[in-house]
Amino acid sequence: MENLLSVPIKNDIYYIGTNDRQTPLFEGMWPLPNGVAYNSYLIKGKKNIIVDLVRVNTSSVYLNKVQELLDGEDLDYIIINHMEPDHTSSIKAVLDVYPKAKLITNKRAVDMLNAYYEIEDNIIVVGEGETLELGDREFTFYTTPMVHWPESMVTYEAKTKTLFSQDIFGGFGTLDGAVFDDQVEFTKHYLEEITRYYINIVGKYSQQALRALKKLEGLDIELICPVHGPIWRENPQKIIDLYTSLAKQETIDGCVVIYGSMYGNTEQMAEAVAKGLAIGGIKDIKIRDITKTPNSYLLSDIWRYKGVILGSCSYDNSLFPPMNYLLTEISHQRMKNNYWGIFGSYSWSGGALKTLKKYMEDGKYDVLDTQLEIKGAANDEEIEALINFGKEMAAKILDK
Numbered sequence: 001m002e003n004l005l006s007v008p009i010k011n012d013i014y015y016i017g018t019n020d021r022q023t024p025l026f027e028g029m030w031p032l033p034n035g036v037a038y039n040s041y042l043i044k045g046k047k048n049i050i051v052d053l054v055r056v057n058t059s060s061v062y063l064n065k066v067q068e069l070l071d072g073e074d075l076d077y078i079i080i081n082h083m084e085p086d087h088t089s090s091i092k093a094v095l096d097v098y099p100k101a102k103l104i105t106n107k108r109a110v111d112m113l114n115a116y117y118e119i120e121d122n123i124i125v126v127g128e129g130e131t132l133e134l135g136d137r138e139f140t141f142y143t144t145p146m147v148h149w150p151e152s153m154v155t156y157e158a159k160t161k162t163l164f165s166q167d168i169f170g171g172f173g174t175l176d177g178a179v180f181d182d183q184v185e186f187t188k189h190y191l192e193e194i195t196r197y198y199i200n201i202v203g204k205y206s207q208q209a210l211r212a213l214k215k216l217e218g219l220d221i222e223l224i225c226p227v228h229g230p231i232w233r234e235n236p237q238k239i240i241d242l243y244t245s246l247a248k249q250e251t252i253d254g255c256v257v258i259y260g261s262m263y264g265n266t267e268q269m270a271e272a273v274a275k276g277l278a279i280g281g282i283k284d285i286k287i288r289d290i291t292k293t294p295n296s297y298l299l300s301d302i303w304r305y306k307g308v309i310l311g312s313c314s315y316d317n318s319l320f321p322p323m324n325y326l327l328t329e330i331s332h333q334r335m336k337n338n339y340w341g342i343f344g345s346y347s348w349s350g351g352a353l354k355t356l357k358k359y360m361e362d363g364k365y366d367v368l369d370t371q372l373e374i375k376g377a378a379n380d381e382e383i384e385a386l387i388n389f390g391k392e393m394a395a396k397i398l399d400k
Contacts, residue, residue: 005065007179008230010223011160012044016065018058019174026172030200030296032195033382035174038086041164042069047076047135050101051059051155051164056089063093074098077124077134081166082103082152083112087227091117104132106252107144108151125152144168144212146205154216155192161222168212169239170228171197182234194229194239196300198246203303203333210260213240237355246303251339253397255307258298260291260320265377266313266345272383273343276390281398284306290322295329302330307397308338309390310356314346319355327359339396340365340387343372368392 007015026032038054040062040109048070054062066075075098083105096103103113103123113119126132131140138158145152155164158380171194178184202209202219224232224239234237255277257269270287277285286301290312302308312323319327340360344353353373360367370389374382394400 003068005068009041009225009233010162010278013043013157013160013162013181013225014044014069014233015044015225016040016050016062016069016329017179018054018065019176019348020055020058021174021192023057023233030172030196031294032172034172034189035330036086036172037175037228038181039175039225039229039231041225042066043137045135045137046139047353048073049077049079049137050094051073051079051225052081052087052166053078053090053094053291055086055124056093059090059093062090066094067097071269075101077101078103079139079155080109080113081164082125082149082150082227083109083116084167085116087166088116091119092264094204095119106141106153108145112151124255142215144208144215146208147212148205148208154212154308156221157197161234162218163216163219163221163224165202165224165226167227168209169224169226169232170194170201171226171230175230178317179231180234181230181232181236184230186230186238189228191242192300194242195246195304196296197228199300199303199333200296203246203299205300206247206249206334209243213244213247225310238323249303249335251306251337252284252304253282254286254305255282255309255393256286256298256301256305257311258288258290258293258301258323260313260323261289261345262313262315262320266311269345269374269378269383269386270309270311272378272386273341273390273393276387276392277391277394279387280391280394281400282394283365290320290326295326297335298326299329302335302338303333306337306339307341307393309343309393311343312345312352312356314344314350314352315349317349318373320350323352324355331363338366339393340367340394341370341387343374343386345374345376345378347376353357367399368396379384
């Protein structure tokens, strides 16, 4: 009888992941307008093996898939590549049904298993580069510390040349019917969400990500099975190249103008700056209202665009609070490879530009010398200065 709930991948490897369309924020922070998939895999054979689990809020659907595939057989092993609860919190539900299953993970994950789930028994600990024969399969394990937790690892299955990559190569967005890269319109549905996922979740650990990618270079990979986003079977090199580019923070010749405005005056200044960017030859320009656009998207823009311009009104002799919070998040992400521009506005006393200047100086950012501060609404002369400011940034971006 055909299995109705799972998706066959290759040589008795099955996709048994779940979709989460209810959770509004990933990690309680990052918006999920398109939901998120929790990918899990079941390998059938002489030994039945699950690789990675799902979040507990989808465990009832998940268990139906597992039980349908196993059809009364035992589950022998669960490989845990990453302990974050969106990939492990269903573990007790699974062990309630399959109590004999042994857990395979690395030394750093053992304490977390006990701390999260009070699990201390039936654990097989594997080390860097160690290979285990499980039934008719051979698995090799590679640690990838701080991509993006300290216990993170990946699993390589030699028979099918499959890399189970945990969060590496993952992305936001549910898998809507199709689960493979060759079944979806990647640029339309997943490129932005994978990019945003990388920058929000992994970005601050890019040096560790590059080391992990380097470590995996020698593997013969025909299939990549991440824990979020599509499975890569037609062109796994595509996602490898994208992640490598993101880890190197390879910027594009565009500019994002992020402004904070209470009554519209700073917004009009941002419009003038954008006009100057366009006159200067920049074709890829975004204007973002910091009060309407979540930081998740702002950080993604900053990571990818060569030019970043921040404009803020003053608020109680200081920086507009949403802009201040964004600066904190930028510091966490360890941004590089950008050119920065700043301008401020005020009513009776400044503060915005002063704070932005200090932030740029403390962070040793590559910031334009022109730094405008405008009282009230910009007059014609100040609008012209803002346009010229935009043109100056355009010349910097295009190296003219």
